[in-house]
Amino acid sequence: MTTEIRVPTLGESVTEATVATWFKKPGDAVAVDEMLCELETDKVTVEVPSPAAGVLADIVAAEGETVGVDALLGNISEEGNAGPEEVKPKAEEKAAAAPAAAGGTSVDVMVPTLGESVTEATVATWFKKVGDTVAQDEMLCELETDKVSVEVPSPAAGTLTEIVAPEGTTVDATAKLAVISSGEGAAAAAPAAAAAPAATTSAPASSGKDVEDAPSAKKAMAEAGLSAGQVSGSGRDGRIMKEDVAKAIAAGTSAAAAPAPAAAPRAPVAADDAAREERVKMTRLRQTIARRLKDSQNTAAMLTTYNEVDMTEVMALRNEYKDLFLKKHGVKLGFMSFFTKACCHALKEVPEVNAEIDGTDIVYKNFVHMGIAAGTPTGLVVPVIRDADAMSFADIEKAIAEKGARARDGKLSMAEMQGGTFTISNGGVYGSLMSSPILNPPQSGILGMHKIQDRPMAINGKVEIRPMMYLALSYDHRIVDGKGAVTFLVRVKEALEDPRRLLMDL
Structure with missing residues (x-):
């Protein structure tokens, strides 16, 4: 039995596509829904899955060909019906290797x-x-x-x-x-x-850059005078796509630009020192963290405003009720619930800190999905507590404890780290006294908490030792003015220095 492979629906107003890459060749065994080829349209890249399990009998539309919607791309010979002669050796090899079954x-x-x-x-x-x-x-x-x-x-x-x-x-x-x-x-x-x-094991190493770039990308590079080495590919296995060329052109890359040296600004290393070095490839998570943080600096007009808060009242309230809180709710009462509540309160008064920029629009969020930055053995992740503004102290503490444990165990799902509108980062747990946190795009604000340290303070004309914490608000100055940033920090400070304000929404 033979099953046809046809061009899927490409999207509204899109009538044709170019066959960019075939991942399989005639004679290869394929599983149902396994990716067979990749099509490229003016707007998007479309992967074509196998409609059935079997063997790829033939390819009708080769790489580089332009095809219309529902055009025939190839044929699958389902198992038990070998199809063309060249397929049979593959099937026989498969049978020969099957004594295990x-x-x-x-x-x-x-x-x-x-x-x-x-x-x-x-x-x-x-x-x-x-x-x-x-x-x-x-x-x-x-x-x-x-x-x-x-x-x-x-x-x-x-x-x-x-x-x-x-x-x-x-x-x-x-x-x-x-x-x-x-x-x-x-x-x-x-x-x-x-x-x-x-x-x-040797297969991945040999793949290198033997990957065929998308035909439209080749054409765009030729027109712009770019070489493949000047464009970073985002397609499968580093394949250069049309949009990658557009990004390179927009970034100012040109044919006259000197190629970047392979080993950036790395100082010469003595032979005996080199023997004691260890080179480890960055994990995908670390690469993503690095890229997103740098993108944030390059995109946002980032500025940081500082203040300090007297933690006396929060610490006294926590000490008074922590045992009763743990007994009733089954979770410890920490400082994060106070800070989360204080931030939610301040965000209502200064909504632009809870907003984001989308092109030339500002999107205001009438809810607070609070990101809580958490350090893990593999890097920083930011699980999101959804609708934190509608949660109680106990619900917030339970959510922070549960997501923190899942983050450390590497069990957070993608959904749990998406959709945040504001972030709190607590560097104080590591002993940080002061820092300037970097925005978590597309968010426009992030609050940095720091170490609580006893310091002499002037209170009603007298010097007293108080537990003080520096606060740092980094914000996107494109939509948050200095007045809004200072107001936000002052509201957080007031709520923490007199927690009763949170109960009365003051």
Whole structure:
């Protein structure tokens, strides 16, 4: 039986596309929904999944061809119907490698759901090797995305007979990671598959820049006088797309520009020092943190305003009620709930700090989704507490404790870190006395908390020792004026120095 591969719906007013890249060649086995090729339109890139499991029999529309909606791209010969002659050797190889399945069942280990808008991940660590026995739901490997780490459990009990994606491999959201064999054939399959990783591991290294750039990108580069080395590709495996060329042109890249040196401004290192260095590739999370922070500095007109707060009343209130609070609500009463409440109160008075810029519009948020920055072993993440302005002290403390624990364990989902309108960052837990936090785009404000330190203060004409904390508000000066920023900090200060104001909405 043969199934046709056709161009999917491309979007309103889009009538044609260019076949940018085929990920499979005739004779390759494919799984249902596995990505076969990538189409490029004037606006977007469209991936075409396999409509059925089987073997790619032929390719009708080759790379570079322009096709219309519903045009025939190729054909899939479903398993049990080999199709063209060149397909049969592949099927025979597959059959020859299948003794493991005799008397047992093979189960594919697939990439789990990565989260909204996340299309790929990197295989960070395999906890098991080929030939190992695994229990159902036992952790097999860990994937790393731009934001979170995802653990992959075993879908069945048996033996790990094949690792398809070794450590360091970038996989898409529908990729197969490994094969688990259960039953009598599992033991026989393991030794035969043990040699596979060695051959497989070399594959990613050879991929390099042998990736074909999108045809429209080549044309745009030729017209702009750019070389491929001057454009950073955002497509699969570093493929340069049309929009990447547009970004390079907008950034001022030109043919006359001297190519950037491969090793930036790195000072010469003595031979004996070099031997003691360790070079480690940045994780995807760390790369994303670096890129987003620099983008924030480059985009926003960022400014920081400072103030200080006397923590005497908050500390006294906390000490008086912390035991009763813990007994009733099952969670400790910390300072973060006070700061979250104080910020929500101040944001109502200064709504531009809770807003964001969208082109030439300002989008005001009539709610507060509070981001709470949390340090983890792999980097800084910002889980979001949704509708924090409508929550009680107990609900806020429970949400912070739960999301903080999930952040440290690397179990936060993408949805839990999206949609924040304002952020609080507590550097005081590490001993920071003063700092200027960087905005978390597209947000327009972030409050930095710091270490509580006893300092001599003039109180009613007398010098008293008070527990003081410096506050820092970094804000986007494009929409938040100095008056608004100072007003926000003063309202936070007033609410913390007299917590009763929060109860009376003053």
